[in-house]
Amino acid sequence: MNTLGKPAKSAQETLSTTPHPTPLIDPALMVKLEQMELVSRKIFRGRMKGERRSRRKGQSVEFADFRNYVAGDDLRFVDWNMYARLDKLFLKLFLEEEDLHFYTLIDVSESMQFGRPTKLHYAKQLAASLGYIGLCRSDRVKIEPLIGSKQNSVPVFRGRKNLWEMMKYLEELPTGSDVSLTQAVRSFCLRNAGKGILLLITDLMDKSGYQEALKYLVAQQMDVYLIHILSQEEIDPDITGDLKLVDCEDADVAEISVSQRLIDRYRGTLANFIEQARDFSSKRGIVYTMTSTERSVDRLVARYLRQRGLVR
Amino acid sequence: MNFMTSSLPWWSWLTLLMVPPLIFLLYFLKLRRTPVQVPSTYLWSKTIEDMHVNSFWQRLRRNLLLFLQVLFALMLLATCLRPGCDGTELVGARFIFLIDNSASMSATDNAQGKPRLETAKLEISNAIQNMPAGSSAMLISFSDSASVQQSYTSNKSELQRKLAQIKQTQRTSDLNEALTAAAGLANPGRSSDKASALDVQVADALDAVLYIYSDGGVRQVPRFAPGSLSPEYHAVGSFENRPTNVGITAFSVGEPSAIDGSVQIFARLQNSDDVDQTVDVSFYVGDALQDAVGDILVTAGGTKGISFNLSGESASVNQPTTVQLKIDDEDVFMLDNEAFAVLNPPRKTNVIIISENTPYFRYACSTDAITKRTNVEFHGAEYLNDSTYLQRAQEGYYDLAIYDSLVPQTMPLCNTMIWNQIPLGDQWNRSAVHSPTPVLDYDGAHPIMAAVKIGGLTIVNSRDLEGPQGSLSLIESTTGSIAVLGPREGYLDLVMGFSIIETDENGETYVNSDWPKKLSFPIFMQNVIEDLSGISAFSAGANLHPGDLMTIKPSIPLEKIKIQSPGGETTEIRPQADRTFVFSNTETSGIYEVSDALSGIVDQRIAVNLMDANESNIAVRADLNLGYSQLQRVTSQIPERKEFWRWLLMGGLILLMVEWIIYNRRVFI
Known part of the structure; x- marks a missing residue:
């Protein structure tokens, strides 16, 4: 029996009813995640005071610099010691501590329902893990399913106390979106103009292409991370015989007679696809990471994403 | 290669023929x-976009399985056609192939116009090819004599080579010798006379199959017991359509007329067809057309005699002249469409009669028929010791020597007639005197006894004679033969067991027989002189068949002669001790010209003709009589098809295996 997909009928039946066997985040991982923080390669301006220093000078306790007094400055920040010594007014500047906007976009299309565990579940686990890091650091965590304009208001989570709400939100994410990746990303970009870290978790299996979507994100001037999830069955298909492959999203059909030549050709096509995605991303400053659902989220976060500078 | 399309009914073929298109169509489903x-x-989709299976032709492209399946179906179809080639299965371990290469086998009566011999060779060649492994075969060709072309061998290529070497002859057919040779191994010789109680078989008989390839026109084989041989008669030639052939079976030049010297030429035409035939014949003297007769009707299976008169002027020739009779119509057997004879200039023969009582011989030899053509010398007994006689006798001067109641110490180099004595040596025996001697019978068919009526002949004393092997009894009394013609090294001795005049113990002579008083005596003497001195042979020339031994006695003693065959080949030969020349290479019919090798003067011409009624009857015989058994003709050998369908089926199964392997490679990774 092949494990690439499911028989067409049963797939429909099991899509929404099958419970995920593993929790989105386990306590051991939570302990590890509490030690980490999200890192942005860009300076962002948060709306609220966060737990991270900003280049923006503000009102924290940490000294940053001096500057000349100009009329209208708050006299509370005048360094009177300097005035006594130099007879000049200097203003004492302190580093501002800001919050980080951490956006996670999860592809919830039908194609994400495949794999063991499903790619969507894996995506949720990853979003939960990174979201938890953000919550621990009082960052502004926002997780959005890519469902386009049908999107209702999306909650923003901040602070550790919102962990369970975030988890609940993740569990209840809508699935089976038929909106293309580009449309969904475009909708997100229109609604979210701020800067921050953006994590896009998708399998990139969009027949209209993923390039436009990534271009929108690049234009958003965000620190974009792309997590490309593929199930093991997609990476190394284990199928035989004469098959009619039915696309779960658009019911498109591809008839194949499996042969070694075809499998080799498929592998070549997949490798080429991954390479193109990596190439496209790196040229546009997007950090690309391809992962299999067989790789544990713990390992992905602690090792691969740390290597790529998303967390530390 | 051929096919057996009738191996299945038509509807089965229709169904089978639908299989390949069906397979083809299935691939489009x-x-x-x-x-x-x-x-x-x-x-x-990206992976398979260039090998999209729904495209009409792309579906077939590189579709090895389809080709293999169609090929397999076609092979099965071909198998059902039962392809094969005609072969013949020879059953047994030893085979003897007897191939007739006599004159009649040159008849071109088959559809391809090939001679019968070629057809027979082809059939034997196929048979040799189909000989089972380990078997051996013998190849014998036969005409009037047999020739073992190849003794027992299992070497097929050698047999084929020897078969190809067999040549057409113009000889007559005689199966006896060939059967004797063939039976040599199958029926081993006996240790002694069959009648003897001590007779034992010297070797084990080995079974052999005897294949006789002939048109059946062979002489009767009166005594032949096949023994361990299993004979089969394979008739060669067109049996259904009787071949058309009118041939000359006799052609002779008669004696010059005593009145005007004219010569009558006789010929006999034979039609072997089963419908009447009309032919035109031309008669040539030398190279000049002398006469021609048109529309001679020869009835179906019958003969027709024709004659030509050659006037005395035309017949009086200075040197041997060829006369030729030719049938102008073409048929499938041209060899018997012309015949040759020779008109020789008159020559007197030399006869010597040595007797103490010559008057009745003189009287008998005084007829015109003898005196005109013969020089007869009469001498007494003392002439036997004369040097002239001795020299002439040893030189072959005489054509016939007649000894009356005496016998020479050395037999002369000529035919002899001896009265009341027998030649010296142990070849001849005679009994004690019988008296009186009633004549019981005589051989009236022999030329010497032709027209001789000896009824009422009185013979007082006589002795029974026993001549050497091959002797012929001409006159028989109640006790035995009293006139015997016996051979002697190429000559004939006619020995009479009585005399005309006898002498008793007292030296008194008395008449022992009244034959000289009878009319038959001069006729008898004329026959003796004509037959034994060779007058007839000289006037019209001897009639030889191809392959016969030609004994040439020149009109004058020659040191060396040159013989020119009809084909133009010349052979020089030297005489034997008796001054005669023997020439054996007479394979071709026609005129052989004998000339003096030194002067080049033509001495005589000798005609060699087929003229054999048996050979001219080229109808293929339905059966062949071999002794007491009659063989039915077998048109061809037991046919056994060489089937190829097994190989095709095996190929198909291999193909199926290849297809299975390819299919599995395709499906399982």
Whole structure:
């Protein structure tokens, strides 16, 4: 029996009813995640005071610099010691501590329902893990399913106390979106103009292409991370015989007679696809990471994403 | 290579023929594929976009399985056609092939116009090819004599080579010798006379199959017991359509007329067809057309005699002249459409009669028929010791020597007639005197006794004679033969067991027989002189068949002669001790010209003709009589098809295995 997909009928039946066997985040991982923080390669301006220093000078306790007094400055920040010594007014500047906007976009299309565990579940686990890091650091965590304009208001989570709400939100994410990746990303970009870290978790299996979507994100001037999830069955298909492959999203059909030549050709096509995605991303400053659902989220976060500078 | 299309009924063929197109069509049907839901067909579509299976021709492209399946179906179809080639199965371990290469085998009566001999060779060649492994065969060709072309061998290529070497002859057919040779191994010789109680078989008989390839026109084989041989008669030639052939079976030049010297030429035409035939014949003297007769009707299976008169002027020739009779119409057997004879200039023969009582011989030899053509010398007994006689006798001067109641110490180099004595040596025996001697019978068919009526002949004393092997009894009394013609090294001795005049113990002579008083005596003497001195042979020339031994006695003693064959080949030969020349290479019919090798003067011409009624009857015989058994003709050998369908089926199964392997390689990774 092949494990690439499911028989067409049963797939429909099991899509929404099958419970995920593993929790989105386990306590051991939570302990590890509490030690980490999200890192942005860009300076962002948060709306609220966060737990991270900003280049923006503000009102924290940490000294940053001096500057000349100009009329209208708050006299509370005048360094009177300097005035006594130099007879000049200097203003004492302190580093501002800001919050980080951490956006996670999860592809919830039908194609994400495949794999063991499903790619969507894996995506949720990853979003939960990174979201938890953000919550621990009082960052502004926002997780959005890519469902386009049908999107209702999306909650923003901040602070550790919102962990369970975030988890609940993740569990209840809508699935089976038929909106293309580009449309969904475009909708997100229109609604979210701020800067921050953006994590896009998708399998990139969009027949209209993923390039436009990534271009929108690049234009958003965000620190974009792309997590490309593929199930093991997609990476190394284990199928035989004469098959009619039915696309779960658009019911498109591809008839194949499996042969070694075809499998080799498929592998070549997949490798080429991954390479193109990596190439496209790196040229546009997007950090690309391809992962299999067989790789544990713990390992992905602690090792691969740390290597790529998303967390530390 | 051929096929057996009748191996299946027509509807089965129709069904089978539908199989390849059906396979072809099946490939255009959509494969019943298992539907499998996948996250996206995006990558798969990209993978298979250039090998899309729904395109009409692309479906067939590189589709090895389709080709293999169609090929397999075609092979099965071909198998059902039962392809094969005609072969013959020879059963047994030893085979003897007897091939007739006599004159009649040159008849071109088959559809391809090939001679019968070629057809027979082809059939034997096929038979040799189909000989089972380990078997051996013998190849014998036969005409009037047999020739073992190849003794027992299992070497097929050698047999084929020897078969190809067999040549057509113009000889007559005689199966006896060939059967004797063939029976040599199958029926081993006996240790002694069959009648003897001590007779034992010297070797084990080995079974052999005897294949006789002939048209059946062979002489009767009166005594032949096949023994361990299993004979089969394979008739060669067109049996259904009786071949058309009118041939000359006799052609002779008669004696010059005593009145005007004219010569009558006789010929006999034979029609072997089963419908009447009309032919035109031309008669040539030398190279000049002398006469021609048109529309001679020869009845179906019958003969027709014709004659030509050659006037005395035309017949009086200075040197041997060829006369030729030719049938102008063409038929499938041209060899008997012309015949040759020779008109020789008159020559007197030399006869010597040595007797103490010559008057009745003188009287008998005084007829015109003898005196005109013969020089007869009469001498007494003392002439036997004369040097002239001795020299002439040893030189072959005489054509016939007649000894009355005496016998020479050395037999002369000529034919002899001896009265009341027997030649010296142990070849001849005679009994004690019988008296009186009633004549019981005589051989009236022999030329010497032709027209001789000896009824009422009185013979007082006589002795029974026993001549050497091959002797012929001409006159028989109640006790035995009293006139015997016996051979002697190429000559004939006619020995009479009585005398005309006898002498008693007292030296008194008395008449022992009244034959000289009878009319038959001069006729008898004329026959003796004509036959034994060779007058007739000289006037019209001897009639030889191809392959016969030609004994040439020149009109004058020659040191060396040159013989020119009809084909123009010349051979020089030297005389034997008796001054005669023997020439054996008479394979071709026609005129052989004998000339003095030194002067080049033509001495005589000798005609060699087929003229054999048996050979001219080229109808293929339905059966062949071999002794007491009659063989029915077998048109061809036991046919056994060489079937190829097994190989095709094996190929098909191999193909199926290859297809299975390819299919598995395709499906399982």
